[in-house]
Amino acid sequence: MKRVLITGAAGFLGSHLCDRFIKEGYQVVGMDNLLTGNIENIEHLFPLKEFEFYYHDVSKFVHVAGKLDYILHFASPASPIDYLKMPIQTLKVGSLGTHNLLGLAKEKKARILVASTSEVYGDPHVHPQSEEYWGNVNSVGPRGVYDEAKRFQEAITMAYHTYHNLETRIVRIFNTYGPRMRLDDGRVLPAFMAQALRGEDLTVFGDGSQTRSFCYVDDLIDGIYRLLLSDYHLPMNIGNPSEITIKEFGEEIIKLTGTKQKLVYHPLPQDDPKQRCPDITKAREILGWEPKVDRAEGLKLTYEYFKNKIEKGN
Incomplete structure (x- = not known):
C-alpha cells in the first residue's frame, strides 16, 4: 500500500484530498496545526486503519516515521481574512514549511506536489492566465504576504527539482468552492452565501465588473490527483475557465437562495485582481482533465451544505 503525507489535512482542500x-487505496498521513483547519473535516477518517493524524506546524522541523511515496503540501492560510490576520505565519509556511517538506521528500525519495495559487499572477495584464505569464504582483502590498509566499514556494520547489533531481509537481489553483468551505473565510462565494442565509444584502466590492472563475472541489481534486501521477514537473493551472462577473455571480446567489436581498457596493480593496480566469490548455492536453460539474449544480450542493450547517448551529 502506497503511503502519502497530506499537509493542511484538516482544511477545505486537504480534507477532500484525504478522502x-x-x-x-492509499495509506494517508494527515498533518495540520489547526490554525485555519477544522478537525471536524476529517473526524470521519479517524476510525480508519488507513488514516493517521499528526498535529504539527510544518514551519518547524517535520519528521514522519516510515516510508513515504508522496507528499502533498497544502498547509497555508488561503483566504484574505486569514493571511491578512496572520501575515508572518503565511510567509513562514510558504517558505520554511515548504523547505522542510522538500527536505523530507528528498530524505524519503518521495514525489512532492505543492499547492500554489492563481494569486501568483497578481492583478493580471494577460487574460486568460496561462502558465507562461509571470504575473503582476505588488510584493509590499497587503496581499503580498500570500502572493510572494507562493511565488517563493514555486521557486524553491523548482530549485530542488533542478539541483537535487527531486520529483516535484506544482499546481496553480484557481477559485474553488464546495462543502467544507468556511462561511467566514472572506472569499466571495462563502461571503455571498453567508449574507444570503442571514438575510443580509450582498456586499460587492468595486462596481462588480471584476471577474472570477469557480471550480467545484471534486473537479479540482481530480485534477490534482492526475497531476501528481503525471510526468509533468512545471506549474500547471487547475481551475474552471467558465468566467463570470462578481455582479452576475451575486445575482446568481440571490436567485439560488430565493431571498429578497439586493447588491450593495463598497470600495474595491487594494490590489484586488480585476480578472481571474485560467487557461487550462495544458491540463486538457497533458492530463486529459477538464471540469465536469457546472456552476449551477455545484452551487446547489454548496448551498445545501451551508444551510445544513447553519440549521445545526455550526
Whole structure:
C-alpha cells in the first residue's frame, strides 16, 4: 500500500484530498496545526486503519516515521481574512514549511506536489492566465504576504527539482468552492452565501465588473490527483475557465437562495485582481482533465451544505 503525507489535512482542500487518496487505496498521513483547519473535516477518517493524524506546524522541523511515496503540501492560510490576520505565519509556511517538506521528500525519495495559487499572477495584464505569464504582483502590498509566499514556494520547489533531481509537481489553483468551505473565510462565494442565509444584502466590492472563475472541489481534486501521477514537473493551472462577473455571480446567489436581498457596493480593496480566469490548455492536453460539474449544480450542493450547517448551529 502506497503511503502519502497530506499537509493542511484538516482544511477545505486537504480534507477532500484525504478522502480521495483513501478511496484510491492509499495509506494517508494527515498533518495540520489547526490554525485555519477544522478537525471536524476529517473526524470521519479517524476510525480508519488507513488514516493517521499528526498535529504539527510544518514551519518547524517535520519528521514522519516510515516510508513515504508522496507528499502533498497544502498547509497555508488561503483566504484574505486569514493571511491578512496572520501575515508572518503565511510567509513562514510558504517558505520554511515548504523547505522542510522538500527536505523530507528528498530524505524519503518521495514525489512532492505543492499547492500554489492563481494569486501568483497578481492583478493580471494577460487574460486568460496561462502558465507562461509571470504575473503582476505588488510584493509590499497587503496581499503580498500570500502572493510572494507562493511565488517563493514555486521557486524553491523548482530549485530542488533542478539541483537535487527531486520529483516535484506544482499546481496553480484557481477559485474553488464546495462543502467544507468556511462561511467566514472572506472569499466571495462563502461571503455571498453567508449574507444570503442571514438575510443580509450582498456586499460587492468595486462596481462588480471584476471577474472570477469557480471550480467545484471534486473537479479540482481530480485534477490534482492526475497531476501528481503525471510526468509533468512545471506549474500547471487547475481551475474552471467558465468566467463570470462578481455582479452576475451575486445575482446568481440571490436567485439560488430565493431571498429578497439586493447588491450593495463598497470600495474595491487594494490590489484586488480585476480578472481571474485560467487557461487550462495544458491540463486538457497533458492530463486529459477538464471540469465536469457546472456552476449551477455545484452551487446547489454548496448551498445545501451551508444551510445544513447553519440549521445545526455550526
